[in-house]
Amino acid sequence: MTGRLESLTAGQPIVYGGDRVTHVDDDLAAAFEPGDHLVVVQQTGDLLHVPQSEHHIVESAVTAALDGFAELARSSDEQITAFFERFADLLADDEVFAVIASANDADVAAAAARGRSTTRLELGATMRDDMIAGLREWAKADAGRDAIIDVIEHPGWTLESRRAPLGVVGFVFEGRPNVFADACGVVRTGNAVVFRIGSDALGTARAIVSSALRPALEAASLPTGIVQLVDSASRSAGHALFSDARLSLAVARGSGAAVSQLGAVAAQAGVPVSLHGTGGAWMVTGLGADSDTVTAAVTHSLDRKVCNTLNVVAVPQEIAETIVPAVLAGLDAAAAARGTVGRLHVVEGGEHVVPAERFVRQVTIDRADGPSAETAASPIAESGLATEWEWENSPEITLVVVDDVAHAVSLCNRYSPHFVASLVTDDTAEHDAFYAAVDAPFVTDGFTRWVDGQYALNKPELGLSNWEGGRMLGRGGVLSGDSIHTVRYRAHIADHGTHR
Template sequence: MTPGQAIVYGGDRVAHVSPELAAAFRAGDRLLVAPDTGTLLHIPAREHQIASEAVARARAAFGRMGEVSDAAITAFFDAFAANLEDEARWAEIAAANAADVESARARGRSTTRLQVSDAMRRDMVSGLRAWRDAEASRGRVLERVEHPGWSVEQVMAPLGVVGFVFEGRPNVFADATGVLRAGNTVVFRIGSDALGTARAIVKAALDPALAAAGLPEGSAVLIDSAAHAAGWAMFADSGLALAVARGSGPAVSQLGSIARQAGTPVSLHGTGGAWMVVDETADADRFFAAAYHSLDRKVCNTLNTCCIVASRAGELVPVFLAALQRAGERRKGFKLHVGDTALPYIPETLRSAHGPIVRAEGPVEEPLVEPLSPDQLGHEWEWEETPEVSLYIVDSATHAAGLFNAYSPRFTVSLIAADPEAHARFFEAVDAPFVGDGFTRWVDGQYALNKPELGLSNWENGRLFARGGVLAGDGVFTVRARVRQTDLDLDRAGAPTPARP
């Protein structure tokens, strides 16, 4: 490989090899082209081997899952949860996590989702036990069509190997194993910040649970690599039945394009940021509560953009500012991005104020209010400890719905309105899988549906086919057709069965 070498992709586009890539490339390495951007992705031979061996193990395990009883899968979830509750095992995990957190902080990385806590531990255990108690779906008859002399059944069946790449959140680690409930197997790569924690969970809790329940080796496999290239290699492997990516928007989009190029279906969970629209019939107390409770921490369903109708702006902008201030007291300050039409409603003292904003690298002094252009309405503010939101004044809820459809990732939106007809109109107008009438943080598989989620899909790349926006373990399946024939003379041309020689 030489600097400047042309790499043709997509039939009519060309990418060129950089001097750095040419110098790093070795015999046995692999090169991928991200089809959406033309970025050349270097996969060293070692990373490719790690990924391909992990997928091969999961495929072999899937081949044996048909021999595994639903009771054994139930026993796995029970044992995994019990292992996490065991104090000695958890101490190993917590120690590994403390090292991960210290390393991330030293590198100026975010730790808000990385650090394990008692609440996170309880949620992991609760999620695993939810799958333990869930009804087994393998073999469930979805539909039966009767014909004279025969019948057809539509039967739920496992899909195969699920490849899962997610950010450094240890609790998601337990969510990923939910696909085993339906008889699938899983290969996952966690963000490099949490790799030490993941290794400890595998050693102390996951692998012992698999062995105790008698599930095949390789039923749940961790890609033991900190390199992004290992994730690229996994998503490029045609052995996957489904590729699931969860994390930052650009990284998720890139992984999705790699999987699609390999012919693998994808489920992407990247860009988030919830919207709240406040119409002319809104109750001020309801609005205050909804805004405040939507800003408790930064995750994908946190309030990101608030639109208030102009006819109530004089009354309701102060309500929003009060909720934001109280949310900031709960955390550490606040940051506001304001559209031009909203600026007159912001007190001059606030417009000119500066204060400490907690970023990943630590507190920094910034203006508390900054201008916002319309094309920034969909930008997701990734904050650490300081709630950060956008405020925009709209003509009507219909106007806000149009802005949501045009600029947002089309994910989560709430309408604060007292008029039932306004809610009906808004539900039909917004192109979103998750629509509410209060706080936005309800959008969570475990919280709302009692199902630990693999991810929450937005509609940024179009509506989803034949499933909801919450991807959970029991949502990963295929449908097989099975025929029961009682009439031996069935013949499409009507011919009788001849005498047997």
């Protein structure tokens, strides 16, 4: 027998994973009302409550996107180009942007009052310029909605494989207003998008929609449904979105735990998933490393905290006496540029290569919840190499002394998020061996912050994939708007006497 869930009882058993049981707690039982949805994460047993109101918000947004997607097929590539151009022009208009900036100021102030990090939330001049530049890149990009990929000639008939739009993309990301423009890149290839931005930036997102996005769609005579903001500050709206089986792809970008949970929700709903969560770059200094190059690479990898920011530095014991000071100089330079001091974690056994005074000197570290009095350096267990330091203003890294580069690679392959790996060396053979052995999609010989779709590929990204959950099938680690496509096949039968 089947029925509809109308209520929950404290202590009620819920089966998950086929053979495990979790139980409803008091708060969930009290909050659940008729019409609400309960999402059971089959991997973990997490019980996610989606109120009926949140479900309706998401359901309406996805329906509008589906309708818009169908209409978009009848729109021209020139209209899509006009949309991106107009969107960029509106963001570049100081009068229009003043409204958006005011909303962002309010978001930043509210987030700061709650002790939340605001470094990625602030929509300053640089972020604004990047958004405008990204939209203009999409305006110039090849449409590719019906591009011929391959043609196979057969006796009496021909087969074409052609690119085609995928459908509606669900996109959940943290409170970074610039990602808003990145998400619109899927329209270039004929797709629609429904996104939920982090609650910290919801006011900014609303202002962008009303002041720039919707007017740009209307000016280009495109269906307004193709870009939908889930207008809710509740995390349950993200759970509702990724539970909607009408999505063609679910993209999650943010902190590791939240992204993993969202991915599990989408996967069990039968929606393909692209996750962009855990970050933190690793840097190894090779035997052929130059001290000045190491300092520069460290400094330029710590200008701000994002996913491609330097997190771990591995130095072979043989060169530690000369290279560790270069690493510390880079950390200190990056901190000084931000008007603060750096924080160092040293894997146990490597303390002897760091000046002893760093382990006793008290410094003020800028944390998201306020200043914190800490020592400049402290020891950490080897397992701590798996920790991504989510610093606010004070650059923070882990230093590990290794036997050699091969030892560093083995630690990277074991503890890192399999994301960005750098070997600073002047020895080509040493770097070739590193590239062959390290398990990461992004490999370099210098600073790590180049790993960015817009900076490196001139394509605004929806996210950067690590290899924690397996290597990408058929595409690279940069998920961009033009990555969102499928393939259709079209046959032309010239000789109707052809048969099998």
